[in-house]
Amino acid sequence: MNAAQASRGPDGEGIWVDADHGVFLGHLRLAIIDVAGGAQPMWTPDDAIGIVFNGEIYNHVELRAELTALGATFLTDHSDTEVLLQGYKIWGDDFVGRLNGMWAFVIYDRPRRRLYASRDRFGEKPFYYTHRRGLFAFASELTALAAHRGVRSSISQTALRKFFAYGYIPAPLSILEGVYKLPAGCCLEHDLTSGTLRTWQYWDFVLEPFQNIPADAEAQWCEELRVLLGQAVKRRLISDVPIGSFLSGGIDSSAVSAFAARELGPGRLNTYSIGFEEPSCDETAYARRVADLIQSRHSVRTLSINTARDIIPAVLKRLDEPLGDSSLLPTYLLCKFAREHVTVAIGGDGGDELFAGYDPFKALRWANLYQKLVPKPIHQAIGMAVARLPVSHRNMSLDFKLKRTLRGMDHRPALWNPVWMASVAPADLAECFGEPVDLEEIYSEAIEQWDNCNSDSLVDRTMQFYTKLYLQDDILTKVDRASMMHSLEVRAPFLDIDLVDFVRRIPWQYKLRGGQTKYLLKKALEPMLPADVLYRAKKGFGVPIGAWLQAGDVSLSGTLPPGMNPSYLMARQVAHQTGTSDERALIWNALAIGIFVDASVKPKQI
Numbered sequence: 001m002n003a004a005q006a007s008r009g010p011d012g013e014g015i016w017v018d019a020d021h022g023v024f025l026g027h028l029r030l031a032i033i034d035v036a037g038g039a040q041p042m043w044t045p046d047d048a049i050g051i052v053f054n055g056e057i058y059n060h061v062e063l064r065a066e067l068t069a070l071g072a073t074f075l076t077d078h079s080d081t082e083v084l085l086q087g088y089k090i091w092g093d094d095f096v097g098r099l100n101g102m103w104a105f106v107i108y109d110r111p112r113r114r115l116y117a118s119r120d121r122f123g124e125k126p127f128y129y130t131h132r133r134g135l136f137a138f139a140s141e142l143t144a145l146a147a148h149r150g151v152r153s154s155i156s157q158t159a160l161r162k163f164f165a166y167g168y169i170p171a172p173l174s175i176l177e178g179v180y181k182l183p184a185g186c187c188l189e190h191d192l193t194s195g196t197l198r199t200w201q202y203w204d205f206v207l208e209p210f211q212n213i214p215a216d217a218e219a220q221w222c223e224e225l226r227v228l229l230g231q232a233v234k235r236r237l238i239s240d241v242p243i244g245s246f247l248s249g250g251i252d253s254s255a256v257s258a259f260a261a262r263e264l265g266p267g268r269l270n271t272y273s274i275g276f277e278e279p280s281c282d283e284t285a286y287a288r289r290v291a292d293l294i295q296s297r298h299s300v301r302t303l304s305i306n307t308a309r310d311i312i313p314a315v316l317k318r319l320d321e322p323l324g325d326s327s328l329l330p331t332y333l334l335c336k337f338a339r340e341h342v343t344v345a346i347g348g349d350g351g352d353e354l355f356a357g358y359d360p361f362k363a364l365r366w367a368n369l370y371q372k373l374v375p376k377p378i379h380q381a382i383g384m385a386v387a388r389l390p391v392s393h394r395n396m397s398l399d400f401k402l403k404r405t406l407r408g409m410d411h412r413p414a415l416w417n418p419v420w421m422a423s424v425a426p427a428d429l430a431e432c433f434g435e436p437v438d439l440e441e442i443y444s445e446a447i448e449q450w451d452n453c454n455s456d457s458l459v460d461r462t463m464q465f466y467t468k469l470y471l472q473d474d475i476l477t478k479v480d481r482a483s484m485m486h487s488l489e490v491r492a493p494f495l496d497i498d499l500v501d502f503v504r505r506i507p508w509q510y511k512l513r514g515g516q517t518k519y520l521l522k523k524a525l526e527p528m529l530p531a532d533v534l535y536r537a538k539k540g541f542g543v544p545i546g547a548w549l550q551a552g553d554v555s556l557s558g559t560l561p562p563g564m565n566p567s568y569l570m571a572r573q574v575a576h577q578t579g580t581s582d583e584r585a586l587i588w589n590a591l592a593i594g595i596f597v598d599a600s601v602k603p604k605q606i
Helices: 003-008 060-069 080-091 093-098 142-146 157-166 217-235 251-264 284-294 305-318 328-339 359-373 376-387 398-408 413-421 426-433 444-452 458-484 497-503 519-525 545-550 566-577 584-599
Strands: 012-018 023-029 049-057 101-109 114-119 128-132 135-139 179-181 186-191 197-201 243-246 270-276 297-303 344-346 489-491
Touching: 003 023, 003 142, 003 458, 023 049, 023 101, 049 080, 060 080, 080 093, 080 101, 128 142, 135 142, 142 179, 157 413, 157 426, 157 458, 157 584, 217 251, 217 497, 217 519, 243 251, 243 328, 251 284, 251 344, 251 519, 270 284, 270 328, 284 297, 297 305, 297 328, 305 328, 305 584, 328 458, 359 413, 359 458, 413 444, 413 458, 426 566, 444 458, 458 489, 545 566, 545 584, 566 584
Parallel strands: 243 270, 243 344, 270 297, 344 489
Antiparallel strands: 012 023, 049 101, 101 114, 114 186, 128 135, 128 179, 186 197
């Protein structure tokens, strides 16, 4: 199991066995903090409590001081792992609420005969587990867990359908039957005596807008944002190994890079960008502009079709679970590039979700008006007219946005966001799987987040969808897997709990105003970044995968799992290559699942 995820920890390996009680703990270490003293599994001085831990605790210095004052004895110089051990010993299960960081860990409490596990608030670090027939097994990657002889390799049909509907597999499901992800913000207990297992949520992302808005709210909150974001970046620069920053030229990565450069001083921050030969996807000119402004040592590489063709099979094969986000490719290359110079990088993940930064936020008002004013019978006619628009593979082209937007409007608002983001339109899911599909069941997670939001605002409900589903199971999953393939740790300052606790109190009207996304964040950053960076059109980490697929540079291959319709997928590939329709997301998903199946299980060939 350790060997299956070797790239996650190239700096050390530890295995501890209690054969009499059937407990086996394995750990691979990427040494970041207390390189000399942080080996794992780690134990308390009395050997009563042990831990295997993946992640970083950014407030470990402060917690260590508190624990020392309460009588804790530390053997290491400054290991954050030992802080977790002593925190559990003194404060109990609830100590996770004191942590500011990213983590997945399991603590073995020998006197109480229990395993206690926890995952960070947003799911930056992964945790897979299975519990069946006397076996409880866990790992950071599905590939490692699947190496256990007690874990089945059969694909979950429910997860498979959700994968094509969302483009990712929402927790707690995994692609394998009987294997689950511990959701973000959750804990788990396995009682070794009774064999029982329970999970519970210790933290939830809840939007609770300030009720009393100060007269100078904008100025006051902008200042608070700058202070908290600067503090979050400073915490994430703590490292005993070299550290750098991702810099795409977008707002979020530019912001964290600017704060990091200010903290480290001129010429001391390394920044990294990935460019594209397709101009509509390339943002390197903006990245260079920001790098010059903040005086970082900036480096750029280009992702060409030749590079993509070489790395696609290898990247998808190494994924422990299929992912429908093609920006995995430049993320993989960016992490590989950065790892040549540094062991840790900071990035801008979380900014779009917390500040209403995605394009669908701008579509909400029009979607609402459309459903209210346009009679249902006219929807189909408008859809047919828009469908005739020529297919463009430019990043975020007009035809792409119009077709995606209209696709969602035939459904109730709770389904708008997942349908807009879907790899396969709801009407086509049945054809893809050769049987009727229940959309309420397929999109049950999105519906739950929509219905459970404590606000009636379309913006707040959409923010909750992106923060609790898309961020956890797509964005953070992509970054974790791409970075760990190269033994690079990536940190997200926007997910600092102090910053999040403030941002979730800001009313949505200060995040989306007059069609301007990230309104307050942009205002807060005006003293630090130029207007043409802050107020240009959003591109995202777009990949010209549509053009590559149409040209035949990348094509559908691999083994499909049972339950899928090969003839439908082949027909959609032909439609894409002839320019009849844009099927880039569907083909990429099929490619991802096909290569995953080839690397794991072996059903019949397409």
